[in-house]
Amino acid sequence: MLKIEGLSASVEGKAVLKGIDLEVPAGEVHAIMGPNGSGKSTLGYVLAGREGYEVTGGSVTFRGEDLLAKEPEERAVAGLFLAFQYPVELPGVGNANFLRQALNSLRRARGEPEVDAMQFLKLVRAKVKALGMSDEMLKRYVNVGFSGGEKKRNEILQMAVLEPAFCILDETDSGLDIDALRIVADGVNALRSPERGMLVITHYQRLLDYIVPDRVHVLLDGRIVRSGGAELALELEEKGYGELQDAA
Amino acid sequence: MPAVAETLETVRDVTQGAYKWGFETAIEQEVIPKGLDEDVVRLISAKKGEPEWLLEWRLRAFRAWQTMAEPTWAAVKYPPIDYQDAHYYAAPKAKADGPKSLAEVDPELLRTYEKLGIPLKEQERLAGVAVDAVFDSVSVATTFKDKLAEVGVIFCSFSEAVREHPELVRRWLGTVVPYGDNFFAALNSAVFSDGSFVYIPKGVRCPMELSTYFRINARNTGQFERTLIVAEEGAYVSYLEGCTAPMRDENQLHAAVVELIALDEATIKYSTVQNWYPGDAEGRGGIYNFVTKRGACRGRNSKISWTQVETGSAITWKYPSCILQGEGAVGEFYSVAITNNFQQADTGTKMIHIGPNTRSTIVSKGISAGHGQNTYRGLVRIMPRARNARNFTQCDSLLIGNQCGAHTVPYIESRNPTAKVEHEATTSRIAEDQLFYCRSRGLTEEEAVGLIVNGFAREVLKELPMEFAVEAQKLLAISLEGSVG
Numbered sequence: 001m002l003k004i005e006g007l008s009a010s011v012e013g014k015a016v017l018k019g020i021d022l023e024v025p026a027g028e029v030h031a032i033m034g035p036n037g038s039g040k041s042t043l044g045y046v047l048a049g050r051e052g053y054e055v056t057g058g059s060v061t062f063r064g065e066d067l068l069a070k071e072p073e074e075r076a077v078a079g080l081f082l083a084f085q086y087p088v089e090l091p092g093v094g095n096a097n098f099l100r101q102a103l104n105s106l107r108r109a110r111g112e113p114e115v116d117a118m119q120f121l122k123l124v125r126a127k128v129k130a131l132g133m134s135d136e137m138l139k140r141y142v143n144v145g146f147s148g149g150e151k152k153r154n155e156i157l158q159m160a161v162l163e164p165a166f167c168i169l170d171e172t173d174s175g176l177d178i179d180a181l182r183i184v185a186d187g188v189n190a191l192r193s194p195e196r197g198m199l200v201i202t203h204y205q206r207l208l209d210y211i212v213p214d215r216v217h218v219l220l221d222g223r224i225v226r227s228g229g230a231e232l233a234l235e236l237e238e239k240g241y242g243e244l245q246d247a248a
Numbered sequence: 249m250p251a252v253a254e255t256l257e258t259v260r261d262v263t264q265g266a267y268k269w270g271f272e273t274a275i276e277q278e279v280i281p282k283g284l285d286e287d288v289v290r291l292i293s294a295k296k297g298e299p300e301w302l303l304e305w306r307l308r309a310f311r312a313w314q315t316m317a318e319p320t321w322a323a324v325k326y327p328p329i330d331y332q333d334a335h336y337y338a339a340p341k342a343k344a345d346g347p348k349s350l351a352e353v354d355p356e357l358l359r360t361y362e363k364l365g366i367p368l369k370e371q372e373r374l375a376g377v378a379v380d381a382v383f384d385s386v387s388v389a390t391t392f393k394d395k396l397a398e399v400g401v402i403f404c405s406f407s408e409a410v411r412e413h414p415e416l417v418r419r420w421l422g423t424v425v426p427y428g429d430n431f432f433a434a435l436n437s438a439v440f441s442d443g444s445f446v447y448i449p450k451g452v453r454c455p456m457e458l459s460t461y462f463r464i465n466a467r468n469t470g471q472f473e474r475t476l477i478v479a480e481e482g483a484y485v486s487y488l489e490g491c492t493a494p495m496r497d498e499n500q501l502h503a504a505v506v507e508l509i510a511l512d513e514a515t516i517k518y519s520t521v522q523n524w525y526p527g528d529a530e531g532r533g534g535i536y537n538f539v540t541k542r543g544a545c546r547g548r549n550s551k552i553s554w555t556q557v558e559t560g561s562a563i564t565w566k567y568p569s570c571i572l573q574g575e576g577a578v579g580e581f582y583s584v585a586i587t588n589n590f591q592q593a594d595t596g597t598k599m600i601h602i603g604p605n606t607r608s609t610i611v612s613k614g615i616s617a618g619h620g621q622n623t624y625r626g627l628v629r630i631m632p633r634a635r636n637a638r639n640f641t642q643c644d645s646l647l648i649g650n651q652c653g654a655h656t657v658p659y660i661e662s663r664n665p666t667a668k669v670e671h672e673a674t675t676s677r678i679a680e681d682q683l684f685y686c687r688s689r690g691l692t693e694e695e696a697v698g699l700i701v702n703g704f705a706r707e708v709l710k711e712l713p714m715e716f717a718v719e720a721q722k723l724l725a726i727s728l729e730g731s732v733g
Contacts, residue, residue: 048688051680076690088685092703101699102689109690141703158689 001026001197002047002067002166006058008222009046016042018222019058024166024215027194031208032201033233034219035241040201041085043219044170047199048082049075063165076102077109079165083155083172090142095154096124098142099161106162127160131187149180156187166197173207185210205237218244279338279469284331286310289438292337296407296441299414309427309437316431322594323623323655324563326499326536334501336439338469380405380444380460392456401485402447403458406474409445416447420478424507424544424571432503432538432565436472440505443473448483448514457713462491470501477507479514481547486517488716491524491560497533499562504539512547512574517555519712521720524560526727531590531619534562541568542598545577545606553580554597555711557720559727562591567625569598572606572634579608582708584720586701586727587620587652596626596657601634601667610641613705616652617728623655630667637664643673646704648697648728698725 002024009017016039024030034040046053047060049072060067062078070078090098104114115123128135133153143151152172159167169188173181188211192198200211208216208230216232217224218241225244226232236244280291289310293303318329380391380403396403402413409417427437444460462473479485491502502524508516518541527534537560543552554568570579581597599608614622628639645654656673678700686696702709702721709717 048684050684050688072684072687073690073692076688082688084685088679088681090682090685090700090703092706093699098686098689098699101695102686102691105692105695106690162689 001063002199003061004058005060007043007046007055007060008057009042009053009055011042011053015056016222017046020219020222020224022217022224024197024199026165026197028214029192029198029200029211030215030217031211031213031233032199032217032219033203033205033236036203038219039222040203040219041170044082044085044168044199044201047075047168048072048080073105073109076162076164077106081159081162081164081167083152083159083167083169085171085174087143087146087151087155089144091144093142094138095140095142096121096138099124099138099158102158103161124157124161127157130190131157131160132183133157148175149177149184152176152180152184153187156184159191160187163191165195166199167191168199168201170201171203172200173202173204181207182210205233208233220244277338279335282333282335284334284336284439288336292439292441295337295339296410298410301418302410305422305427306438309434310439312428313431313434313438316428316434318431319565322565322625323621323657324565324592324594326563326592329501329536331435335469336472337441339441380458381463396454396456399452399455400449401452401454402445404445406440406443406445406476409476413445413447416478417445417476420476420507420509422507424509424542425505425540430540433505433540436474436503436505436540439470440472440474443475443504445475446477446485446487448477448479448485450480451482452480453483454485457486457488459488459490462489470503472502473504475504475506477516477518478509479511479516479550481512481514483511483514485515486519486713488519488521488713490521499527499534499536501536502538502561504541506539506541506568508543508552510543510545510547510550510552510577513549514547515551515553516543517553518543518568519716520554520556520558521712521716521723522556522558522560522564523723525562526560526591527562527589529589529618531562534591535560537561537564537566539566541566542571543569543579544571545574545579547574547577549576549578550574551578551580553578553582553711555580555582555708556584556595557705557708557712557723558583558585558593558595559723561593564591564593564595566595567597569600570608571600571602572608572637573602574606575603576605576607577603578606580711581608581610581612581626582711583611584613584615584705584708584724585622585624586615586724587617587622588727589618589620591618592621594623594625596624598627599629599639601628601630601637601639604633604635605637606634607638608640610639610643611707612641612643613708614643614645614654615648615701615704615724615728616645616654617648619651621653621655623657625657625659627659628661628669629659630662630664630669632663634664635666637667639667639669641669641671643671644704645673645675646701647675647677694725694728697728701725701728 004020004022007017007020032040055068100120107114213230216228218226289306293306425433428434448454510516524535524537545552552570558564572579579599585593585595587593597610612624614624616622624643630637643656658671660669682700683696701724712720
């Protein structure tokens with residue numbers, strides 16, 4: 001579904017990704033682990049198409065198409081979704097309104113009929129309920145005055161409403177207490193399906209207790225230095241990144 | 249007003265990005281020769297069949313205007329205006345004394361308003377909104393008059409009010425904005441040709457929104473309309489105005505005067521969606537909008553609320569104000585002003601606190617893009633008798649790009665030690681991370697800007713009647729098309 005080959009990228013002239021090879025088939029959840037500064041978040045931004053993240057080599061094929069040639073919104077239309085590590089505040093923009101506009105933009109671009117306000121409300125309320133959130137969150141402005149946990153949950157809600165084919169979760173566990181972590185993980189797990197791929201970026205193994213990955217990749221200094229099954233995460237937890245760093 | 253929104257959307261889909269209301273109507277016009285002197289003033293008055301007192305008033309205004317100089321204190325730049333190089337009266341040719349009913353209105357005119365999304369024809373009337381349509385200098389149609397008359401509300405063109413209700417016009421005309429108030433008000437008083445008149449009798453809550461739609465069509469013609477709204481004791485009215493003009497390379501002058509009078513316990517809510525042609529991307533053409541709007545809260549606990557969404561005009565010079573005379577009177581000013589390309593706006597308000605316990609609120613949102621220059625200019629004056637007067641002012645500026653400007657010029661004068669005046673101001677940019685966040689969810693860059701700008705203007709937009717709020721939201725997004733990327 002997502003195929004990354006020899007991907008290199010730089011930020012402000014500094015090389016951050018130095019040749020990444022990674023393939024995530026539909027139906028699988030892969031985890032990217034690594035210490036701070038290893039390039040984890042950069043990988044997420046490069047895939048989503050953020051300005052200022054310059055691709056210097058390699059290719060990314062998503063559902064058979066050249067992902068890197070697309071604008072950020074075209075990547076969303078193609079089915080890619082990035083859950084932000086630091087979700088952005090949009091003062092004055094109602095959360096429900098934002099979600100409906102996003103959904104309808106996607107549907108328009110895909111040639112599907114738009115959903116009207118009533119249909120949308122029904123849809124979003126069902127999702128909110130399924131995620132154990134409160135309707136009140138829909139009335140607030142996007143991420144404004146949200147706690148860290150609320151922001152992350154809001155990202156999962158967006159994911160649930162937009163139903164992307166592929167989800168990238170960038171440090172979705174950071175800043176969450178154990179209860180919030182469980183709610184977020186339940187939301188993510190509910191979205192696992194044979195048609196959907198996921199890339200879970202995390203610093204800690206903790207999240208992977210709740211979202212059990214099919215594969216784990218270790219990112220160090222812009223390269224994937226090791227790949228393995230879910231048990232690799234436990235090994236890292238025990239030994240830390242130090243040993244790998246020395247080996248690399 | 250779903251019809252309006254729908255039309256805007258359709259037109260937007262077709263033309264993408266340019267000014268959507270810039271067409272010209274081919275219609276037979278009656279235009280008087282260019283130039284302005286006492287004879288022109290007499291001619292206008294004669295054309296309207298006005299009584300002697302009104303002609304005298306016009307002439308006094310004209311003489312005052314001749315002694316006055318154009319104001320230069322606003323932060324706007326434009327070449328000198330040659331006041332002799334314009335026509336001061338243009339009207340669609342019609343039967344001697346104007347159309348008696350819609351059936352007599354030139355079908356070409358009706359089509360123009362339909363194109364603008366303002367259907368005037370019986371079968372297409374919008375439920376709950378009465379419309380007065382002013383084409384160039386003349387009111388062409390007012391809808392729902394009979395229904396309003398049942399409750400005693402008068403809503404008609406200014407000319408008709410002069411004919412049918414001369415005692416009301418004579419009593420109130422110029423009592424809030426005297427003919428010698430300022431250069432542009434004096435000019436308007438001398439040559440105004442039409443406008444709207446509203447009278448809400450004692451204790452009546454106007455049963456529907458009243459709306460005037462102004463359209464400039466004729467070339468080289470100034471538009472000078474006058475609006476007068478009187479709300480008697482305990483009355484309530486919500487009034488909306490909208491404006492558009494064809495795209496032309498030359499500049500056209502629009503100098504209107506609006507006077508509002510609210511007596512004891514009366515409320516007037518006045519909303520404007522101003523979308524005069526703003527000029528092209530290089531700054532050619534566009535309307536010069538020099539407007540005097542003022543409301544007098546004469547009565548106890550009276551209230552006047554101005555809401556404006558200013559997206560059009562090459563130059564905007566406009567300060568809708570409140571004179572808070574009655575004890576406990578309330579004045580409000582909510583404004584969103586956008587300047588894109590080479591537009592310049594110098595706009596704000598004056599809140600004059602005269603009576604005790606008077607309160608005022610000012611919320612101004614300025615959005616600058618392209619080479620646009622946006623100035624908020626506001627005066628809060630607390631007079632000696634205005635004990636316990638309160639004012640809260642909030643001025644926020646949003647910048648898009650790095651060649652535009654935002655300026656805030658607040659004047660505060662307090663002559664009563666019990667007064668409490670608060671002023672808050674912020675300036676911000678649309679952040680790159682906000683745009684990226686929206687785009688990563690599937691919105692295009694322009695949709696994202698529209699969404700963020702509408703969020704920024706939320707506090708003001710929520711003051712608009714709902715049908716207009718939808719239109720205004722779309723307008724904000726359209727006005728900023730092409731401002732990023």
